[in-house]
Amino acid sequence: MYIGLDLGTSGLKGILIDGDQRVLAEASAPLEAIRPHDGWSEQSPADWITAAEIVLEKLAAHGLSAVRGIGLSGQMHGATLLSASDDVLRPCILWNDTRAHAEAAALDAEPRFRKITGNIVFPGFTAPKLAWVAKHEPAIFDQVAKVLLPKDYLRLWLTGEHVAEMSDAAGTSWLDTGARDWSDALLSATGMTRAQMPRLIEGSEVSGTLRAHLAERFGMPKSVVVAGGGGDNAASGIGVGVVKAGQAFVSLGTSGVLFAANDGYQPDAATAVHTFCHALPGTWHQMGVILAATDALNWFARLAGSSAQTMTSDLGALKAPGKTLFLPYLGGERTPLNDASIRGAFIGLEHATDRQAATRAVLEGVTFAIRDCRDALAATGTRIESLLAVGGGSRSDYWLQAIATALGTPVSLPVAGDFGGAFGAARLGLMAATGAGAEIATQPAISRVVEPVSSLSDAFGAAHARYRAAADSIKDLT
CATH class of the missing domain: 3.30.420.40 (ATPase, nucleotide binding domain)
Structure with missing residues (x-):
């Protein structure tokens, strides 16, 4: 044991x-x-x-x-x-x-x-x-x-x-x-x-x-x-078996992470991508990191006097982003902005912005921040051939479909169970006690794959462009 x-x-x-x-x-x-x-x-x-x-x-x-x-x-x-x-x-x-x-x-x-x-x-x-x-x-x-x-x-x-x-x-x-x-x-x-x-x-x-x-x-x-x-x-990477080049996962926890394994050391600090050692000898990984993922959703739920689960449970099918944008920079941001003083904002609020529209904007804002991370990783030459989703936010089908659509990449959801940091840590404990190596860090069985909604790809692309322009504007103000 x-x-x-x-x-x-x-x-x-x-x-x-x-x-x-x-x-x-x-x-x-x-x-x-x-x-x-x-x-x-x-x-x-x-x-x-x-x-x-x-x-x-x-x-x-x-x-x-x-x-x-x-x-x-x-x-x-x-x-x-x-x-x-x-x-x-x-x-x-x-x-x-x-x-x-x-x-x-x-x-x-x-x-x-x-x-x-x-x-x-x-x-x-x-x-x-x-x-x-x-x-x-x-x-x-x-x-x-x-x-x-x-x-x-x-x-x-x-x-x-x-x-x-x-x-x-x-x-x-x-x-x-x-x-x-x-x-x-x-x-x-x-x-x-x-x-x-x-x-x-x-x-x-x-x-x-x-x-x-x-x-x-x-x-x-x-x-x-x-x-x-x-x-x-890194422990989550061990837990979900993301240990080889081309494998990646997106984590929707307090912070948000787009994590990709690499067989070699290929840093590019200017992208604000993290290039770190992996938890196994002779391997490295790269991460795009945003400071508020579910933290942003929980913040908005508290503001609305509700819970995150209640806020996301009745969103229905994925919709094209509306006029309202949310920038999730509640405590600064890392990838790609590297700005501790930037702060978040709702932009494009109108009379038609109800609680559901604002909730979708929050999920979309975090999604666009993750797309920024994907673009930064790509600039370093890191490739993503397969993508798993982990963390509390992965329980939201709406959020997963938004991410798949914004990235143009299918998102695989592991079978029921927690394959995150604690499971990866237990695997490392097994390796230390028995001398086992990376071969035990297999990927979990997949319960389903969330495909991009191709009919909404252009809408998400256009909304991401507006998001980037809004982020630049906020950066100038703060």
Whole structure:
């Protein structure tokens, strides 16, 4: 048996699988982000441990005496700052926190950052956050002995080891992504040293063994190994079997991701595409990332005094986009804009814009942002031959059909079940415990394929052009 733990922004999920990768049990615990100021987003690492305890206790009810490996997945980029005694020095600054936009711009202006990492230095990445702490909280910065990414703080609790793996480390702006090693030059540029970084391993390798008291508490053997794991999207790629060039998935979670696997390292930072290590040795992936996908829909549902499910359940068949456009930049945007200060907007509101029309506009706005990501990926030479859909937003048929139509690409929906980050983490735990390789990262059976509506392709193309013009206008205003 193998456990996968996925530390998300809104909750921690655990999954238990057997040696044949059949799901035996699932459990979850909620989490909330704290936003003390505009553009800020934080969480207490202590809440992650509490959530992990809840999840493991729920899984333990199914019996964990046969567990051999645990894999970890988690939200990327978060800066968890520890003292020499591993005390948490301040709340973790999360991936969707944009306070370090000025520091990110300053680092990005140094050519070596893009050259070495293969990526723009985005405000949400880890390195600019440390530069912000150095400037605004120098007393805390002076105490920093280790910087851990969120899932790696869970690892510290589980194993006592300070370890990171390549896919998550690639989102810090400190990793030489091609060489798969920390860059001393980039660390030095932010006042950091290699000694403050966790040890690096591959996602399918063993990072340590479960602490004895935790093994006893949750009824697991003392020999349980903890795999390196992966950043949330890389782990999801392992979960849905997107591990080879041409394979891709679109994730409609809090954020939105268009993820494509690559056999080699082919960065193009100017596109604002993320080029990161994959969670398997010798592989990489590219992502177009938008900061608000279901987050945008949930925001609008709260504004309308309803729920996302209610808002989308009665939309009927896919329609041509109307005059109303929605720009989903509620907290800035990454691909392709790289703009922390841009904000969202409804444009083209009219008397005829009712709740259904506005809901469709929100779904279309996120869809067009994903099309922007597809166009950016294409500019790097990355091809998409097959596309899977995962995440909570994939439950909306209307949304899937809009994406298929806007991209001109069929979207495959896996059979019932969660093949995301937690499942991918469990697969990595299996790899670490048994020595299995990429051959076990097969794609799930497909329940159905959502085809583009060819009669609406031109309408979606024209609406996307209006969307791009509106985004440029908003960018000028903000």
